[in-house]
Every structure is written in structure tokens, then in C-alpha cells.
Amino acid sequence: MRHGKWPLIVTFLVPPVLLYVFFVVSPYLQAFQISTTDWLGYSADANPVGLANFTTLWHDDYVWNALKNNAILLALVPVLTIVLGLFFATMLAMGGRKGRAGVTGVRGGALYRTVYFFPQVLSVVIIALLWKEVYHPNKGLLTSAVHAVGLPSPTWLGDPATAFWCVLAVMVWSNVGFYVVLFGAAMSAVPKEIYEAVLLDGASRFTTLRRVTLPLLWDTVQVAWVYLAIFALDGFILVQLMTNGGPNFSTDVIGVRMYDTAFGSETKFGYASAIGVVMFFLTLSVAVLSLRVGRRERIEYS
Amino acid sequence: MNRRDILRRSAAAGLLATPAAGLLTGCATGGGGDKNDAETYQGTKSADNPLGVKEDAPLEVVIFGGGFGEEYAKAHEAMYTEKYPKAKIKHSSTQEISKTLQPRFVDGTPPDVVNNSGAGQIDFNGLVSQNAIAGLDELLAAPSLDVPGKTVRDTLLPGAVEVGSYDGKFLVLNYTYTAYGIWYSSKLFADRGWTYAKTWDEHIALCKQIKAAGIAPWTYAGLHPRYMSWPLIATAIKLGGPSVATAIDNLEPNAWKSDSMRTAADAWHQIVKDKYILDGSSGLDHKQSQTAWCQGKAAFISCGSWLESEQKDVTPAGFNMTIAPTPSLGSGDKLPFEAIRGTAGEPFMVPAKARNLAGGLEYFRTMLSKKGAQDFTRKVASLTVVAGASEGVELPYGLNTVVKALDASGANGFNWVYNNYYRKLERNLVDAACGEFFSGRIGPAEFLDQCQKGADSIAQDSSIKKYKRAA
Numbered sequence: 001m002r003h004g005k006w007p008l009i010v011t012f013l014v015p016p017v018l019l020y021v022f023f024v025v026s027p028y029l030q031a032f033q034i035s036t037t038d039w040l041g042y043s044a045d046a047n048p049v050g051l052a053n054f055t056t057l058w059h060d061d062y063v064w065n066a067l068k069n070n071a072i073l074l075a076l077v078p079v080l081t082i083v084l085g086l087f088f089a090t091m092l093a094m095g096g097r098k099g100r101a102g103v104t105g106v107r108g109g110a111l112y113r114t115v116y117f118f119p120q121v122l123s124v125v126i127i128a129l130l131w132k133e134v135y136h137p138n139k140g141l142l143t144s145a146v147h148a149v150g151l152p153s154p155t156w157l158g159d160p161a162t163a164f165w166c167v168l169a170v171m172v173w174s175n176v177g178f179y180v181v182l183f184g185a186a187m188s189a190v191p192k193e194i195y196e197a198v199l200l201d202g203a204s205r206f207t208t209l210r211r212v213t214l215p216l217l218w219d220t221v222q223v224a225w226v227y228l229a230i231f232a233l234d235g236f237i238l239v240q241l242m243t244n245g246g247p248n249f250s251t252d253v254i255g256v257r258m259y260d261t262a263f264g265s266e267t268k269f270g271y272a273s274a275i276g277v278v279m280f281f282l283t284l285s286v287a288v289l290s291l292r293v294g295r296r297e298r299i300e301y302s
Numbered sequence: 303m304n305r306r307d308i309l310r311r312s313a314a315a316g317l318l319a320t321p322a323a324g325l326l327t328g329c330a331t332g333g334g335g336d337k338n339d340a341e342t343y344q345g346t347k348s349a350d351n352p353l354g355v356k357e358d359a360p361l362e363v364v365i366f367g368g369g370f371g372e373e374y375a376k377a378h379e380a381m382y383t384e385k386y387p388k389a390k391i392k393h394s395s396t397q398e399i400s401k402t403l404q405p406r407f408v409d410g411t412p413p414d415v416v417n418n419s420g421a422g423q424i425d426f427n428g429l430v431s432q433n434a435i436a437g438l439d440e441l442l443a444a445p446s447l448d449v450p451g452k453t454v455r456d457t458l459l460p461g462a463v464e465v466g467s468y469d470g471k472f473l474v475l476n477y478t479y480t481a482y483g484i485w486y487s488s489k490l491f492a493d494r495g496w497t498y499a500k501t502w503d504e505h506i507a508l509c510k511q512i513k514a515a516g517i518a519p520w521t522y523a524g525l526h527p528r529y530m531s532w533p534l535i536a537t538a539i540k541l542g543g544p545s546v547a548t549a550i551d552n553l554e555p556n557a558w559k560s561d562s563m564r565t566a567a568d569a570w571h572q573i574v575k576d577k578y579i580l581d582g583s584s585g586l587d588h589k590q591s592q593t594a595w596c597q598g599k600a601a602f603i604s605c606g607s608w609l610e611s612e613q614k615d616v617t618p619a620g621f622n623m624t625i626a627p628t629p630s631l632g633s634g635d636k637l638p639f640e641a642i643r644g645t646a647g648e649p650f651m652v653p654a655k656a657r658n659l660a661g662g663l664e665y666f667r668t669m670l671s672k673k674g675a676q677d678f679t680r681k682v683a684s685l686t687v688v689a690g691a692s693e694g695v696e697l698p699y700g701l702n703t704v705v706k707a708l709d710a711s712g713a714n715g716f717n718w719v720y721n722n723y724y725r726k727l728e729r730n731l732v733d734a735a736c737g738e739f740f741s742g743r744i745g746p747a748e749f750l751d752q753c754q755k756g757a758d759s760i761a762q763d764s765s766i767k768k769y770k771r772a773a
Contacts (some may be wrong), residue, residue, distance in 0.1 A: 038765060042407040042424065043432040056765075137524075137582030138594070158524045158585025158741070246525065247584070247741075248734040263400050265726035267428030268765060 028280075034273040041262065041269035053274035063275065066245075066252040070233055073168065073253070074286065078228035080172045082221060085179030088116060090209050092180065093187045094195060113184065116177040124174070128241035131170045132157070135242075157243050160250035167242055167251050171235060179224050186220040187213065222291065229286045233279065254279055343658045352444040353660045353667065358388035361661040362413035364403065366420045367395040369612050370648070374681040375417070381668050381677075389661065398422040407434060412653035414662040418474075419648055425725045426474065426649070431767035435473045436652040441663045442472060447671035454670055462646040462687035465719055468769050474722075475666055476646030477678075479685040480606045481625060481704045481711075482532045483642050488622035490517075490598060498626050500639045502537075502569050505629040509578040512601045520573055521600035523591045524584035527736035528728055530570075533604045534736075536628045536643050538566035539716050543636035547718035552770050553761040558754040567739075567746035569631060574742045584741040596621065606647070610700035611683050623700040625707050641714035642707050646687045723769045724760050731756025 035053055039046035057063055092109045106112070119127060134141045135156035146153035154162045190213070198208050214221070236255030239245060245252035245260070254275065262272035343359030345351060361382065365375045372395040379391045392413075396402045400422045406412045412434075418424050429435050442455040442463065449457050459479055466474035486498060494515060499505040509519035523529045539546045542562030549557035557563075573579060580600045583591055588605075589612075595603040596617050603609075610623055617623065627642040650669070652662035668674050675691035678684070683698050685691075685705065692705060708715065721728035735752035738744040744752070760766055 040428045040432050041404055042429055042434045044408055044410065045432065135585070136590070137585030143582075155524070155582050155585035155741075158582070160738075160743070243525070246734065247527075247737040260730070263404075263422070265425065265729045266766075267400075267425045271765070 031273045031276055031280075034270055035277045036274075037270045038268075039270040039273075041267045046270065049270070053271050054278075056271065057274055057278065062249060062252065063254070063257055065249055066254045066257045069164065069251065070235070070253050070282075072164075073171070073232040073235055074229060076168060077171050077175070077232040078225050081175045081179055081228055082224055084172065084176045085183050085224070086209065086214070086217075086221075088112070088176065088180045089183035089187060090205070090213060092184055094205075094208070113181065116180045118177060119174040120177045120181075122174075124237045125241060127170065127174050128238050131166075131173075132242055135166055158247060160248050163243055163247060164251045167235075167239055170238060170242070171231070174238075175228065175231065182220060182224060183217060186217045190216050225290050226287050229290055230283055233283050233286060254282075341657055344660060353440060353663045355386065355660045355664045356658070357386045359658045359661050360390045360392060361415070361658050361665060362392040363394075363415040363665065364399070364413045364417065365393070365395045366399055366417040366423075367397050368420045369608055370682045370684065374678045377677050377681065378665065378669050378674050381671070381674055382665055385668075386661075386664075396422075400424045407653065407655075410655050411657070412655055414656040414658045415650060415652060415665050417648070417650050423649075423725075426468075426722055427724060427767055429651075430468045430473060434654055436654045436656065436659055436662070438466075438472045438475060438652070438663065438666070441475075441666050444663075444667060447667050448673055449671075454667060457670060457672075457688050459646070459687050459689050461644065461715070461717060464771070465646045465717065465722065466649065467771075468723075473651065475650045475669075476648060477650055477669060477686055478608075478646065478648040479644065479687050479708075480608065480647040481642055481644045481708055482536070482604075482606045483625040483627055483707065484533055485595070485603050485605055485609055485623055485625055485700075486601055487598070488624045489620055490601065496601075498624075499629050502629045502631050506572055506576070506578075509573060509576070513578060517598065518580035518600040519578040520602050521580040521583045521586070521591045521594050522604060522740060523586060523588035524582075524737065524741065525587040526733065527584075527740055528733040529588065529604050529736075530740050531728070531732050531736050532606075532643065533628045534566055534570050535563075535718065536716075537569060537631060538562040539643075539718075540628065540635050540637040540639075540641055541565055541631050544716050547716060548771065550757070551718055551720045551723065553720075553724075553757055553768065555758075556754060558757055559750045563750055564746070565631060567750055571739075571746045574740055579740065584737065607701065607704040608684065610698060624703040625700065627707065627711065637714050637716065640707075640710040640712075641716060642711040643717055644708050644711065644715045645717040645719075648684075719771065720757075724766065727756055727760050731759070 034046070036048055036050060037046035038049045038052075092105045092113055094105060122130070135143075137143055137153070137155040137158055140156070142156065143153045156166050157163045194212060194216075195208065198212050203211070234255050235253045236259065239251055239253050239256050240259065243251040245256045258272050258275040258279065260266070261268050261275060343356040345354045345356035345359070347354040351357075361379075363375060363379060365372045372393070375395075376393060379393055383389055383391060397420055399416065399418050399420065403412060403416065403424070418426070418429075442453065444454050446452045446454050446457050455463065462476065462479070463472050466472055466476050468474075491497065494512075496508060496511065499508045512519040535547070535550070538560070539562070542560065546557075546560055546562045549560060580591075580594060583594075583600075586594065591600075592603060592605065592609065592613055593616050594600055596613055607625065610617075613623075625642075627640055630639045650666065652659055652666070656662050669678070670686075670688055672688060672691055675686040675688035676695055678686055679692050679695050679697070683701050685701065685708075697705065732753050735744075735749050735756065738752065739746070739749035761768070
């Protein structure tokens with residue numbers, strides 16, 4: 001078989017690499033080039049302007065405002081999602097103790113697992129529209145619930161004080177289900193004996209989670225972190241559909257800014273590409289950082 | 303490879319995928335361009351064919367699939383093929399004009415007629431500054447298709463050419479004629495014995511009465527609050543005259559903080575202060591607020607004359623929606639109460655690089671024929687820029703009030719175009735300021751400051767082409 005190795009490699013690997021270079025790498029490189037032009041997107045003419053777009057960007061208050069919102073999302077969405085995901089997964093995997101030794105989940109665990117996963121099955125667009133109705137200021141589910149207990153309700157997406165947090169809540173809601181399943185799968189790979197030993201030692205559920213489960217799941221949590229960080233730097237679809245960055249730019253994110261600059265209120269493709277380039281490096285650094293910071297010694301079970 | 307490696311690697315892949323989605327805009331700037339020059343269709347001009355249409359040249363029409371639908375366009379296309387039976391028309395309709403057509407503009411192969419409208423509209427400032435739109439002067443000079451002895455220009459309502467002109471060059475055919483005003487239900491008002499107030503003080507008194515009757519006087523599209531900038535600016539123009547609008551359009555320093563704008567903003571602040579706005583309006587979009595209004599939860603709403611067709615499905619029978627001008631501030635107003643904002647809307651253009659440019663212009667001539675315009679009004683219940691084309695067409699109730707309001711306004715009618723020149727200024731910046739102002743989070747002075755700041759940012763942005771218009 002030795003002599004047949006190269007033809008095989010060439011046949012199987014060259015086409016995908018070519019496709020990748022053509023459809024992924026080349027648009028990247030081109031975006032870098034476009035970001036140094038004043039291209040307005042509706043003619044083939046573009047004049048090179050050097051780094052002028054990046055200088056403008058540095059002084060663009062709206063971009064900074066969007067970045068600030070992304071930073072808050074970056075700080076909160078992964079933490080909240082992972083904490084909730086871990087909590088639910090733990091309860092499903094070993095929450096029930098029935099006062100005896102033995103590691104079982106809470107009653108009806110299978111049902112919960114299915115329910116938690118629902119948002120993952122829905123398209124993001126559906127989620128956005130669904131929640132837009134939930135947040136409807138007159139007849140929305142949430143508004144009615146608040147009114148039912150006799151409290152005045154804010155206008156949710158209509159008020160800069162609440163809109164951002166409403167969108168953030170939807171981001172967490174739509175993501176938790178997936179991580180419950182992910183963490184649940186990882187937990188099922190942890191040998192039961194470890195838990196039984198911990199139980200015999202009389203550890204509480206919280207201690208078990210913190211001292212045993214979390215370290216054993218660290219790799220998975222880290223991956224979750226990278227995913228969620230990328231999500232938090234994007235968040236485009238939900239924001240664009242629910243608020244389009246408003247009211248008064250309070251929910252603006254960098255992705256919406258870029259889209260608006262290219263396809264929305266302006267057609268500055270050069271400038272939008274510059275925003276895209278900045279987004280690229282931000283996402284890259286955040287991902288690399290979270291992988292580096294989170295690096296720990298791997299635990300092998302056997 | 304174990305599960306964790308797979309997860310890790312797919313995380314890395316995801317990490318590349320997100321910015322990639324963002325950088326998708328980067329498809330081919332170079333190339334394209336001039337490849338169509340060889341093949342433009344040109345026929346011989348004659349008395350019967352003043353624009354020189356090549357009779358068998360195909361024509362491509364892209365229609366915005368919005369409130370007007372696309373049936374009216376199919377009717378226009380049928381009229382075109384009636385005259386040029388050998389021409390094949392390629393018709394398509396989309397809500398995403400910008401996303402669909404952007405690559406074709408770059409490639410130099412745009413369609414021949416584009417109805418550039420809706421939320422996915424291509425910013426005209428960008429198109430004009432790139433010389434991407436064909437001039438329409440030849441069309442204006444051509445004889446009307448079915449009004450004998452008149453040129454196309456002669457058949458248009460006043461203001462129709464100005465609103466589509468950039469630096470004096472007529473580029474964009476705005477086909478519909480739209481009035482902007484305050485809407486109320488004649489039935490509701492008759493039932494309650496209310497009459498529409500002609501002065502601002504009376505308006506406030508009426509609001510008080512309406513509120514006492516358990517109805518919110520006002521509602522508005524809180525998610526698109528720029529709708530409320532229209533009556534506010536209109537109030538200022540009626541007080542200070544059309545120069546208020548010219549100053550805003552020309553981005554003159556402190557145009558937004560003129561005395562007239564200040565007085566108007568102070569006046570409108572009253573409905574916010576006195577809580578004359580339906581609770582929760584700030585969280586409603588245009589459809590939701592208009593529906594609340596149709597359900598009788600609020601008495602007034604600000605909108606253009608498309609409101610009636612947009613609300614067709616939810617308006618109760620006998621609702622009788624009526625448009626009215628904004629109330630006068632007082633006897634010092636430069637324009638009478640009847641003055642209303644009327645303007646041509648619903649933009650159509652022929653791209654400069656259209657292969658069948660003459661056919662595109664001829665298609666416009668078909669649209670602007672009396673027959674074409676009447677058919678449009680009949681199909682979508684909206685007026686066109688063709689003078690007198692609504693005569694003999696039975697109009698729905700609301701549109702009838704629009705015709706009357708425009709008649710009464712006559713030569714006192716006014717308009718502004720900064721929203722065409724600088725889409726971002728209205729859509730983003732003034733919009734955000736209106737949201738803050740009409741939800742009561744900022745007062746009139748801060749509101750005008752924020753608008754002015756927006757206008758200044760446009761004025762200082764050297765990458766945006768500036769336009770001026772005469773008074």
C-alpha cells in the first residue's frame with residue numbers, strides 16, 4: 001500500500017483545501033484589502049486610503065458603544081450559561097440522592113433534558129420573534145405576568161435601561177440547553193466510583209460539584225467557554241431581529257454596526273470591512289486567551 | 303482522536319467561522335466594471351419611439367415586495383410588452399434590494415429598472431456619489447404616452463422632480479405621492495362628539511378630554527420613533543416657513559436648534575409630560591402601534607398616506623381613518639393650518655450601467671402614462687405623481703381624505719429631503735433622539751442637541767457626499 005499513499009492523499013485532501021482557500025481564506029484576505037479602501041460597494045471603483053478607516057474607527061463613538069456592549073456580553077453570557085448549564089446537568093446526572101448511597105438524577109430527568117434542549121432545536125430567528133412577543137409591552141407573556149402580581153412593568157425592549165438585559169437573557173436562555181446536554185454527556189464519562197467515594201466521605205452536593213465534577217469536566221467547560229465567547233462577540237442575529245441595536249443604541253453590538261454600515265443606513269463597504277477586521281482580531285484574541293488561561297493538567301481516568 | 307479533540311477542533315473551526323460570516327462582504331471589487339459596454343441595447347429614435355428603445359431588447363425589472371405587492375408592476379410590464387411585443391421582460395420581486403443587487407452593481411450587470419425601497423433599500427447617497435444611477439432628463443423631455451401635447455414633465459405633480467434630484471440632476475423617479483400627517487378615526491370622533499383641533503392649545507385641551515374618556519390620545523412606533531419626527535418638524539416648518547426645512551436639508555450649522563424647532567419641540571414635549579401617550583408605546587413597532595390605534599386604544603397616530611393599505615387587514619369596518627395637518631402653533635405661523643407635507647415617494651431608478659437603459663426609461667414612461675398611473679391607484683389605493691390620475695378612480699375613505707387634504711394645502715404644501723440625502727441621519731440618529739424624547743427620558747433641549755449632533759457628524763464626515771437644495 002505504501003506506493004498508493006500519495007495519490008490517495010492528493011485525491012482526498014487537495015480538493016477540500018482548494019475549496020477552503022477559495023471560499024474561506026481568499027475572502028478573508030480580500031476583506032483585509034477592502035478595509036484599506038473607501039469602497040462604497042456599488043461600483044468597481046475603490047481608492048486605497050491606507051489606514052484611514054481604522055483611524056475613523058478609533059474615533060467612532062458608536063463603534064465604541066457597540067464594543068462596550070459586546071464586552072458586557074463577553075463577561076456575562078459565558079459565565080451565566082456555564083453556571084446554569086453545569087447546575088442543570090449536575091441535577092440531572094446526580095441531583096437525586098434519595099438519602100442512600102448511589103448516584104442518580106432527579107426524578108423526570110429525561111423529560112427535563114428534552115425540555116432544556118428545545119431552544120436549540122428552534123431556529124434563532126424563531127427565538128428572536130418568539131421573545132419579541134413575550135416582551136410585547138401591552139400583551140406579552142412577561143408583561144401580563146408582571147401585571148398579574150400587581151407590579152408596574154417596564155416596556156422591556158423599548159427602554160434603554162432594560163432592553164440590553166432582555167436581549168442578554170434570551171442569549172443565555174437559548175444557549176443553556178445545549179450545554180446541559182454537553183456537560184451531561186461529559187459527566188456520564190466520569191466513573192461512578194469516584195462519586196460513590198465522594199458520597200461516602202460525606203461531601204455535600206455543592207462540594208462534589210466544585211471539587212470533583214468541575215475539575216473532571218474542565219476540558220469541556222473550556223470548550224464551552226470558547227464557543228460562548230465567540231457567540232458573545234457576535235450576537236448579531238438576536239440583536240438585529242429583536243431591537244436592531246436600539247433604543248438609542250443601547251443594545252448595539254459590533255456585528256450590527258458592521259451590517260448597518262454596509263447594508264443598512266450606509267453603503268460604506270470599506271469601513272464595514274475595517275470593522276470586520278477588528279472583529280476578526282478581537283474574536284481571535286479572545287479565543288486564544290481563553291484557551292491559554294484555561295489550560296490545566298489533563299486528568300486521565302485510567 | 304477522542305471526543306475532546308473533536309470539540310477543541312470544532313471550537314477552532316467555529317472561531318474562524320464567525321468572523322468569516324462578517325467578512326463575507328469581501329467578494330470581488332476588481333474585475334467587473336466595463337464588461338457590459340459592448341452590449342447596450344439602443345434602437346433608433348422616432349416620433350413614436352422618442353427614447354430609442356430597441357424593440358426586441360429584453361428588460362429586467364426588480365420590484366420591492368412590500369406593501370404594494372408586485373401585481374401593479376406586472377400590469378405595467380404587460381403595457382410595455384403591448385407596445386413592444388418582441389421584448390421579453392424578466393420580472394422579480396424581493397424585500398432585500400440591497401443584498402440581492404449589490405453584487406450585480408459591482409459586476410456592472412445591474413437590472414434595467416430597480417424599485418429601490420423598503421428597509422433593505424440601497425442608500426441613495428452612496429449610489430449617487432458613485433454615479434450608479436442614470437439621469438432621467440431625457441424621460442422628462444419625452445412626450446407623455448397618452449396625454450397628447452404634453453411632455454412627461456408636464457404631467458407630474460409639483461415637487462415630484464425636486465425630490466428625486468441630487469445637485470439639480472433628476473435621477474430617482476419617486477412614483478407615489480404621499481402625504482404625511484396626523485391620523486384619527488372620524489367615526490370615533492363623531493361618536494364622542496370631538497372635533498380635530500386646529501391649534502396646538504386646542505389640541506392639548508382635546509388630548510385632556512380624550513384621556514378623561516379613557517382613551518390614550520397618542521401612540522407611536524416606539525421601535526421606529528422617527529415617525530414622530532415628522533409632525534414635530536412639520537410644526538416647526540409651519541411656524542417658521544419652508545426655510546426651516548431647507549436649513550436642515552443643507553446641514554446648516556444649528557439648523558436643528560433654530561427658534562422654530564425649539565418652539566415646536568417645546569410644544570410636542572407637552573404630550574409626553576402630560577402622559578398623553580399610550581403606555582408601552584415605546585416598545586411597539588410600527589405595525590403594533592398602528593394596530594393599537596385601529597383598535598381604538600389611541601386617538602392619534604403619525605403616519606404617511608400608505609397607512610390605510612398597510613392596515614387594511616385589521617381596520618374595523620366603518621373606522622373611517624382621516625388624515626389631518628399638524629395643528630398650528632398660533633397666529634404667528636408663516637403657513638396656514640391646511641399646509642401639509644406632501645412628497646413623492648416609492649423610488650424607482652434605472653442603473654447607469656443597465657444594458658437596456660432606453661427600455662428602462664420607456665418603462666418609466668409607461669408607469670407615468672395616465673393609464674399606468676390609474677391602474678396603480680386602482681390596484682394599491684395610493685396616489686401617484688401623475689397629476690389628475692386619480693380622477694375617475696373610486697378611492698377608499700382614507701385616501702379620499704388625503705386627496706382633500708392635499709387640495710386644501712395646495713401651494714402651501716412643504717417637504718424636506720434630508721432623509722433621502724443622508725439616510726443614516728434620519729434612520730439612525732434622529733430616530734434614536736426621537737426615541738429618547740417621546741419616551742420622556744430627555745427634554746426638548748437635549749432632543750435638539752442630539753439631533754444637531756447627528757447632523758454635525760454627517761456634515762463632518764468627508765466620506766459622505768453632501769447635497770444642497772435651493773429654498
